Each structure stands twice: as structure tokens, then as C-alpha cells.
Amino acid sequence: MSNNAENIRSSLWKDGAFVSDEWVSLAAGESPVRNEKVFVAFADALALLEDGASLPSSLGVIVGADDDVNDLAPYLDHIEAVAIDFPGFGDGRGFSSSRLLRERHGFKGEIRAVGNYILDQMPLLVRCGVSSFLVTSEKVKAGLLRGEWPEVTTYYQPVAGDGETPAGQLRPWLRHNAKAG
Amino acid sequence: MYRYDEFDAAFVRQRVEQFRNQVGRRISGELTEDEFKPLRLMNGLYLQLHAYMLRIAIPYGTLNSHQLHKLADVATKYDRGYAHFTTRQNVQYNWPTLSDTPDILAELAEVDMHAIQTSGNCIRNVTTDHFAGAAHDEIADPRVYAEIIRQWSSLHPEFSFLPRKFKIAINGARKDRAAIRVHDIGLQLVETKDGGVGFDVYIGGGQGRTPMIGKLVAEAVAEADILNYLEAVLRVYNRYGRRDNKYKARIKILVHETGLEQLQADIAEEYALAKSSLLDVPQTEIDRINAYFAMPELRTDKVGADALARLRVQNAGFSRWVSRNTHAHKVDDHVSVTISLKPVGGVPGDATDAQMHLVADLASRYGYDEIRVSHEQNLVLPHVAKGDLLTIYEALVEADLAEANVGLVTDIIACPGLDYCALANARSIPIAQAISNRLGDPARQQEIGPVTLNISGCINACGHHHVGHIGILGVDKKGEELYQLTLGGAADEHTSIGTILGRGFDAEELIDAVELVLDTYLGLRLNKDEIFIEAYRRVGPQPFKDALYPNGKQAA
Numbered sequence: 085m086s087n088n089a090e091n092i093r094s095s096l097w098k099d100g101a102f103v104s105d106e107w108v109s110l111a112a113g114e115s116p117v118r119n120e121k122v123f124v125a126f127a128d129a130l131a132l133l134e135d136g137a138s139l140p141s142s143l144g145v146i147v148g149a150d151d152d153v154n155d156l157a158p159y160l161d162h163i164e165a166v167a168i169d170f171p172g173f174g175d176g177r178g179f180s181s182s183r184l185l186r187e188r189h190g191f192k193g194e195i196r197a198v199g200n201y202i203l204d205q206m207p208l209l210v211r212c213g214v215s216s217f218l219v220t221s222e223k224v225k226a227g228l229l230r231g232e233w234p235e236v237t238t239y240y241q242p243v244a245g246d247g248e249t250p251a252g253q254l255r256p257w258l259r260h261n262a263k264a265g
Numbered sequence: 266m267y268r269y270d271e272f273d274a275a276f277v278r279q280r281v282e283q284f285r286n287q288v289g290r291r292i293s294g295e296l297t298e299d300e301f302k303p304l305r306l307m308n309g310l311y312l313q314l315h316a317y318m319l320r321i322a323i324p325y326g327t328l329n330s331h332q333l334h335k336l337a338d339v340a341t342k343y344d345r346g347y348a349h350f351t352t353r354q355n356v357q358y359n360w361p362t363l364s365d366t367p368d369i370l371a372e373l374a375e376v377d378m379h380a381i382q383t384s385g386n387c388i389r390n391v392t393t394d395h396f397a398g399a400a401h402d403e404i405a406d407p408r409v410y411a412e413i414i415r416q417w418s419s420l421h422p423e424f425s426f427l428p429r430k431f432k433i434a435i436n437g438a439r440k441d442r443a444a445i446r447v448h449d450i451g452l453q454l455v456e457t458k459d460g461g462v463g464f465d466v467y468i469g470g471g472q473g474r475t476p477m478i479g480k481l482v483a484e485a486v487a488e489a490d491i492l493n494y495l496e497a498v499l500r501v502y503n504r505y506g507r508r509d510n511k512y513k514a515r516i517k518i519l520v521h522e523t524g525l526e527q528l529q530a531d532i533a534e535e536y537a538l539a540k541s542s543l544l545d546v547p548q549t550e551i552d553r554i555n556a557y558f559a560m561p562e563l564r565t566d567k568v569g570a571d572a573l574a575r576l577r578v579q580n581a582g583f584s585r586w587v588s589r590n591t592h593a594h595k596v597d598d599h600v601s602v603t604i605s606l607k608p609v610g611g612v613p614g615d616a617t618d619a620q621m622h623l624v625a626d627l628a629s630r631y632g633y634d635e636i637r638v639s640h641e642q643n644l645v646l647p648h649v650a651k652g653d654l655l656t657i658y659e660a661l662v663e664a665d666l667a668e669a670n671v672g673l674v675t676d677i678i679a680c681p682g683l684d685y686c687a688l689a690n691a692r693s694i695p696i697a698q699a700i701s702n703r704l705g706d707p708a709r710q711q712e713i714g715p716v717t718l719n720i721s722g723c724i725n726a727c728g729h730h731h732v733g734h735i736g737i738l739g740v741d742k743k744g745e746e747l748y749q750l751t752l753g754g755a756a757d758e759h760t761s762i763g764t765i766l767g768r769g770f771d772a773e774e775l776i777d778a779v780e781l782v783l784d785t786y787l788g789l790r791l792n793k794d795e796i797f798i799e800a801y802r803r804v805g806p807q808p809f810k811d812a813l814y815p816n817g818k819q820a821a
Contacts, residue, residue, distance in 0.1 A: 173303065174386065176426025180503050183423050188538060204287070204304060211422035223300070234286060236279040238272055240416040242543035243423070251272060255550055257417060257492070257543065258272060 096196070097228055098216040105218075107144055107165065116140040123167050126151040133159040146198075153181045157189050166191065168214070170199035179212045186213030186244040203227040207235035211245035237261045266327050266635065267412050267557045269377045276419070277374045280381055284308050285367035292364060307387070307425070309380030310366055313687050319358045319366055320383040321373060325393040325411040325435075326354030326638040330629040333636050335376045337621035343369050348621070350606060350614045352678060352729055353432070354392050354638045355383055359685055381419055386427045388418035388499070392434045394442040395639035398558055399601045399647040401593040405454045405462045407437035409555040410491060413546060417492050424499045428506035429514035431499070432471075435464075444640060444756035446470045446479040447732055449516045450498060457485045464491055468498065468528075469520030472726035476762045477517040480525050482532065488551060492544040497536035501528070561633035561648060563596055569652015570598040576655050583658050585707065586669035591654070598651050602632075604644040604661060605668040605676065609705030613679040613697050614642030623664045627657055641678055643671065673710040674718055674783065675701040678729055682722030682739065683746070689722035691739025691746035692772075696720055699776050704783070713783055716797040719754070732756035734798045735782060736763040737775065748775040750782065752809055753801045764806050766813060767820040778813055785812040 096105040110116060112125040116132075123144035124132065132139055133156075144165035147153055156163060166185060168178040178197065185191040196216040197209050203224045206217060219225050239248065239259040251258040269277070284304075291301040298312075305311075309320035321336070328336075336356055340348045343365050344358045351357055361369060370380060382389055391414050393407045394400065414433060418424070424431075435452040436443040445451025451467035463485035470479025486494050498516075505523070507513045520528055577584035591600040604624055607613050616624075624644055628636045631653040632646035639645055649657065661667035670676045677700065680686065682693025697720055704710060719733030723740075730736030736751035748770050751763030770778050783797075789808055790800045801809075810820040 174426055175508055176386075176424070176428075177504055177508075179423045179426065180500055187541075202300075202303070205426070208420070208422040208425060223295075232286075234283050236276055236283060236420055238276045238279065239422075240276075240419050241421055242541070245422070254553065255272075255416070256545075256547065260272075 095219045095225065096216055097219050102219075102228075107142075109144075109146065109167075116143075121164070123165070129163075130155060133162060136162075144194075147178070147181055149175050149177045151181075153184050153189075156185075160189055160191050160193075163191070163193060165194040165196065167196050167198045167218070170197060170201045172200050173202045173205060179209065182209065182212040182214050183243060203232060204234050207233060211239070211241075211243050211248070213244050215246070266329055267324075267408075267554065274374075274377070277377070277379045277381075280308075280379060280420070281367060281370045281374050284370060288363060288367050303385070306385040307382070308370075309383030310363075311384060311687075313359070313685050314683075315685070316360050317363055317366070318685065319361050319369060319380060320351070321356050321358070321378060321380050322383045322390045323354050323356060323378075323638050324415050325391055325397070325408055326395055326640070327397075327408065328636040328638065329634050330625040330636065332376045332378055333621050333625035333628070335373060335378070337618040337625070339369055339372060340618040340621070347615050347617045349612075349681065350616065350638050350642050350644070352640050352642060352680075352727065353390055354395070354640055355390055356638070357681075359681075384430075385425075386429050386431075387425045388421065388427075388431045388433065391415050391418070392432070392443055392448075392640060394436055394438055395637040395643075395645045396442060396592055396601050396647060397437055397637075398560065399592075399594050399599075400438050400442075401595055402440055403438045403595070404456060405437050406555065406558055407435040407443075407452075407454060408558045409551060410452070410454075410464075410488070411435050412554055412557075413492070413551075414495065417495070417544075421499075424503060427499070427503055428508045429511060429516075431502070431516070433495075439758075441756075441758040441760075442639075444729075444732065444760070446760035447472055447476070447729075447756060448479065450495070451479045452491075455485055457487070461488065463487050464494075466494065466498075469517040470760075471515050471517045472729060472731045473515070474512060474724045474726075475515075475517065476726070476731040477521065478760050478762065479517075480520060482525070482529050489545050489547065490540070492546055493540045494536055496544060497532055497539045500539065501531050501535050505531075560595070561635070563599055563633070563648060564650055566598040566650035566652045569650055573651045573654065580655070582662075582667075582669070583655060585711075586658055586667055587654060589669045589673065590671045591649075594648065599648055600651060600654070602646040602649045602654070602657065603639065603671045604646065604666050605670055606643050606666075607670055607676050607701070608665050608668045609670075609675055610698050610702045611665075612694050613677050616644070620664050620666055623660065623666070627660060631657055641671075641676060643676070669707065670710060672715045672717075674704050674713050674716050675710060677701060677718050677720060678733065679720040680722050680727035682720075682728075686722060686727075688725055689739065690724075690741035691722050691748065693720045693722040693728055693739060696737060696739075696748065696772060696775065699772070700779055703776050703780060713787065714793065714796050716783075717754075717756075718779070729756065730754070731762050732760065733763065734801065735779065737779075740769055742769065745771065747771060750775075750778060750813070752782065752806055753798070755798055765821050766806060766810055768814075781812050782809055785809055 109123040121142040129145040198218040247263040248259040251260040434448040453465040457463040466483040467479030468482040637645035679697040683689040721728035721730040732754040754763030814820040
């Protein structure tokens with residue numbers, strides 16, 4: 085994940101627009117400043133949460149592809165945001181991490197995707213519960229600025245995606261996206 | 266058969282437009298081939314040795330006549346007048362241009378067809394018994410579950426970027442005609458204690474470079490729970506399957522490395538937590554979708570059935586075809602007909618546009634508008650009145666589709682091999698043709714009796730050589746195409762992986778070697794009823810090694 089705070093500030097995609105990013109990220113082992121909104125590496129975050137004494141006022145946790153989000157379950161009240169890192173677009177573990185956070189553990193805070201995903205994966209990530217994207221790929225950025233959102237808006241799976249509603253009386257697993265019309 | 270409603274139709278139309286946009290971005294140069302690759306691979310488009318190849322899904326191998334006519338039209342309009350039916354009950358076009366592919370998919374969408382998930386690291390086309398709904402030995406019709414699983418797996422938001430591809434097969438009969446034990450997940454329909462229907466779940470079967478037989482991981486999972494159960498298995502696989510080495514990324518390796526008991530516990534734990542009423546499959550929906558697959562109103566044909574014996578006496582060729590190419594039906598005066606796509610000396614699984622039109626016409630006139638594709642790469646008319654058999658046979662003879670060889674040595678399964686495939690080490694098609702020509706005499710085939718012969722042009726094993734009674738694997742040895750022989754594989758309810766006999770043969774030696782294997786069998790079988798695989802299981806590989814490698818040195 086990039087630590088370039090400037091880059092992060094200019095590249096956060098949320099609710100259909102680029103918005104300013106109030107969060108900064110710490111490298112592994114770096115200590116948070118109390119008044120910042122900080123993303124902390126997974127192991128460091130778990131240590132802070134277990135200790136409980138020196139938590140920053142707004143804690144975000146970076147979840148790598150190898151990290152088990154279930155470990156965060158006891159501490160979700162103290163976590164404001166989670167950043168799920170995609171080491172490469174072919175690595176789909178983050179899709180499961182996001183659904184587990186939203187659906188199993190009922191996490192209500194921001195889930196942002198960071199790292200190497202591609203534009204065509206973004207609609208699927210939203211369906212899995214991702215609510216913002218740190219965009220570092222110029223191609224993804226260009227596509228979003230052109231208004232591209234390559235999605236099939238009728239769904240065969242009941243998942244926790246925002247705005248998804250049952251599609252009709254038959255086949256209870258069908259969903260469509262009320263926002264997409 | 267299942268008919269799309271407006272929801273399903275909209276889904277496929279949107280997917281076509283999404284793909285058209287992706288192809289457009291590739292053609293304009295906005296996407297490089299590297300960037301386009303994962304996108305085209307999510308929609309069945311491969312870049313092969315000489316051209317793009319487009320793989321179209323035939324869900325659980327079921328077609329109606331409109332769909333088969335459309336496949337023929339696409340072959341005429343966009344390809345070179347033929348298509349290739351695959352071991353996964355799909356169909357492939359070998360020569361489309363990139364710019365035509367969105368139009369091909371738009372035409373196919375008109376008849377409820379698509380290429381969704383025919384490639385890529387996702388859940389692939391669900392396959393099943395080609396006699397589903399017709400077979401006399403059926404516990405329950407697997408198609409309704411195959412359709413429900415098709416829907417659940419289509420563009421699944423969580424499971425579209427798995428460690429590797431994922432194949433599910435379902436069998437509803439007592440005899441396994443869907444090769445479920447060599448799939449990532451194999452589902453066997455069973456009667457439950459309360460008189461209902463459930464699934465025995467096999468996990469971690471597969472072929473490729475590490476062939477493994479699926480292991481029973483759960484028994485009698487209830488119908489209502491099947492999607493929940495699959496979701497649990499897929500989540501465990503998505504999270505813990507290996508991603509560091511694509512040759513170790515299939516779920517069979519996870520099963521092997523984790524150990525069945527531990528993985529069983531992991532899946533059970535995930536299932537207990539994941540089970541959601543949203544994914545329950547209500548009985549009303551099972552019944553409603555099952556109604557699409559109801560047996561057609563079969564005409565009564567006692568007269569035709571009675572006349573069949575007399576007609577067979579008068580026509581030896583017809584009689585041989587009825588013996589080999591028909592399968593017992595639930596209803597006495599009907600049969601299922603297998604139309605062999607293995608003419609002696611032909612390319613296994615290929616059909617011309619004219620042949621596809623003919624089969625579609627026969628299906629609409631005599632076959633209640635149903636056609637199936639078998640994983641053995643043949644076509645099937647599942648419901649045919651016995652009185653119509655002679656008419657159908659005579660029409661098939663005219664089109665070179667009446668080879669009476671189903672289950673015999675020339676009914677060869679073969680991958681496209683080095684004639685088309687970018688992964689192949691060796692050619693498969695010319696080997697299949699040479700074996701077929703050598704052994705094609707009807708009396709000879711009859712004498713040899715039932716045997717499966719499967720050919721793969723590389724270790725990826727698309728030709729299922731591991732589970733052929735006789736398997737042939739093409740390898741590249743210092744630039745030379747060599748072929749290894751394996752014996753003793755099987756893909757049915759007694760699934761086994763074949764044993765390599767010894768060093769490989771060149772293409773010419775191989776044909777002699779196959780013949781020698783069969784002659785050895787003929788010499789050692791107890792009687793004509795002891796078929797090849799039974800004899801092999803009795804005597805093991807040694808007599809065959811002795812025949813092939815008389816000095817013993819090169820045997821395995």
C-alpha cells in the first residue's frame with residue numbers, strides 16, 4: 085500500500101466521486117499520533133487493540149490478503165475503517181474479507197479497497213461491502229472520470245451490497261440494484 | 266428445459282454489452298493484451314496458436330433445436346462451417362475474429378445462450394448426466410439443481426477471482442455418467458432417510474498434472490441447504506487455496522495438504538457460520554424450476570416398439586446402431602439416442618453446420634425438441650419413440666452421423682491438441698484419427714467390446730487421459746512428440762486413475778502399441794463378457810508391459 089499521503093488525498097473514490105481523504109497510513113511499526121485518522125498495519129493494529137491503552141481517536145486497520153479479518157471481530161467497536169489490500173487483481177481473498185466484515189460481523193464503518201484491483205472488479209467489490217476505493221492506477225482513474233462502471237445490475241446472489249433489493253417474488257436469491265434503476 | 270424470464274435475459278444482454286465495451290477498448294488500443302486477457306478470459310475467449318477461440322456455455326449440456334440451429338448459423342457466419350463439442354458439454358469456435366465476438370454473443374443471447382464463466386478462475390459450467398430426466402436408473406433429475414447452481418455461480422461477487430478454475434458436476438442416476446469424482450466438487454443425488462433428496466458431496470477430484478479422486482466430504486446435504494453448503498466450500502477455498510503456484514492452486518491440493526479431516530472441520534465450521542436463510546432453496550422454487558424440466562408428453566408407441574425387433578432383423582447396420590447407440594428410457598416404448606460425433610477417421614467432437622442443422626431438425630420432429638451434449642463429446646436425443654428410430658437412423662446415415670460405436674474403441678475422447686491449442690505439447694486429433702482408422706472395422710470393434718480411449722495433448726489432461734481405460738498423453742521430449750500409454754483409468758462410480766506403462770512411443774509406434782494392448786487383452790480375457798477394464802483389474806499392468814516392452818527395460 086502506498087504511503088504517499090498526498091496521493092491518497094487526491095485519489096479516494098467514494099459514492100461516485102473523487103473526494104478528499106482525511107486518513108493517513110502508517111508504515112509497519114510506526115506509532116500513531118493521537119489526533120489523526122490513521123490506518124495501521126494489521127499486526128500493529130491488533131497489538132494496539134489488545135492493549136487498548138494508546139488507541140488513536142480514529143483507528144483504521146490495513147487488512148492484507150493473508151490476514152484473517154475474523155481476528156478483528158472482538159474489537160470492531162474501536163475500529164472506524166478497514167483498508168483491504170489487493171496485492172494483485174487476480175488475488176480474490178479480499179472479496180471474502182469484505183463480505184465477512186460486513187455480513188458476518190456487521191461492521192458498519194468504511195471499507196476501502198487499496199492496491200492492485202482493476203476497474204472491472206470495482207462493482208463486484210461494492211457488492212461485497214467495499215464502500216470506497218483508493219485509486220492508484222491511472223487507467224482505473226481515467227475510466228472512472230469517463231463515467232465507466234462496468235456492471236451487470238441484475239444479480240443472482242443475496243449479498244450485503246448497499247442498495248440491493250429482492251427482485252420479485254420468485255427465486256428468493258435474486259437481487260437488483262435500486263440505485264441503478 | 267429452463268426458459269429465461271426477463272430477469273435472466275436482461276442479465277445476459279448486459280453481460281454482452283459489458284464485453285462489447287471491453288473488446289472495443291482492446292481494439293482501440295486502450296487496453297493492452299495483458300490487460301485485456303483477464304477480461305476476455307472471464308467470457309470464454311482464448312488466444313490460441315492460430316486464432317482466437319470462443320467457448321460457449323451449454324449449461325449442463327442441454328439444448329433445444331433453436332439453440333442448435335443458432336450454433337450452426339454462427340459456425341457458418343463467423344467460423345469455418347464447423348464447431349467442436351467439448352468434454353465439459355460446451356461448444357468451441359476455433360476461428361472467430363476478435364471484432365466479431367460481441368456480435369456472436371449478441372446472436373447467442375437471442376436464444377438464451379452465453380459464454381459467461383467458460384474460462385477464468387471462477388465457477389465453470391455445471392455439468393451433468395447427458396441422459397438426465399430420461400434415464401431408467403435415475404434417483405432424481407439433476408438439472409434443476411444444476412440450473413440453480415448455474416444462477417448462484419453467475420458473476421458471483423465473491424468467487425470470481427478464485428485461486429484457480431472450479432468445476433462442479435452433478436449426477437442423479439445410480440450409474441455415474443457425469444464423472445463427478447474427477448471434479449473440484451462432485452454432487453451425487455441420494456435418497457435421504459426421510460424420503461427426500463439430498464447430496465453426497467465429493468471434493469478435490471481432478472486431473473491435470475496431479476490427478477486425484479474426489480473424497481466424500483459430506484453425506485446427504487439437504488436440497489434446501491445446497492447453496493449454503495457450496496458457499497461455505499468456496500469461501501474456504503477462496504481464502505485458503507494456494508495462490509503461489511498455479512499448478513498447486515486447485516482445491517485438490519488444498520484437500521491433500523490440509524488433510525481431509527481438518528478441511529472437513531473447516532468447511533463444517535464455515536457452513537455453520539455462513540448458513541443464511543437468504544440462500545435457502547425453498548421447496549416451492551425447486552418444484553417450480555423442476556417443472557421446466559418435466560418429461561415431455563411422450564406419445565404412446567406400442568406398435569413402433571413391437572415392430573422394432575422385426576426391422577432390426579431386416580437391417581444389420583441399423584440393428585448394430587440400436588444396440589450401441591440407444592440407452593434405456595424411463596418409459597418402455599422410448600429410448601435415448603446417442604448421435605456419435607466420432608465417425609471412423611473423423612475429428613472427435615466436431616460437427617459441421619449442416620450436421621448441426623440436421624440434428625436440430627430431428628430433435629424438433631422426433632425428439633420433443635431436446636438435445637444434449639455428452640462429456641464424451643457426442644450429441645444425444647434423450648427422448649425418442651422406438652418407432653422413429655429407423656427414420657432417424659436413415660437420416661443420420663446420410664449425414665455421416667450414424668457410426669454405431671458408442672462406448673467402443675473408436676468413441677475416442679480427445680482434446681484439440683497441438684493443431685489448435687497454445688498449451689499442447691503434441692497433436693491429439695491425428696492420433697485419434699489414426700487409431701480410429703486402424704481399429705474402425707465394425708466387427709473388430711464389436712470383438713474388442715466396451716472400452717474407453719482418451720487422448721490429451723498435454724499434462725493439463727483436457728482429453729481426460731487419466732480416466733480412460735486406455736489413456737494417451739502427448740509429451741514433448743527434446744522437440745519430438747511422444748505419447749505415453751496409461752491403462753486402468755475409469756471415470757464412473759468406480760473411478761480410478763490410470764497407470765503409466767513405460768516410456769513413450771512416437772506417433773507411428775503408438776498406433777501399433779494400442780493395437781498390441783488390445784490384442785493382449787483379447788488373448789487373456791476369461792470370456793467375451795469380461796470387458797477390458799475388468800480384465801485389467803484382474804491381471805494388472807504386467808501382461809501389457811510384457812507385451813509392449815519385451816526386454817523389460819523401458820517399462821515403468
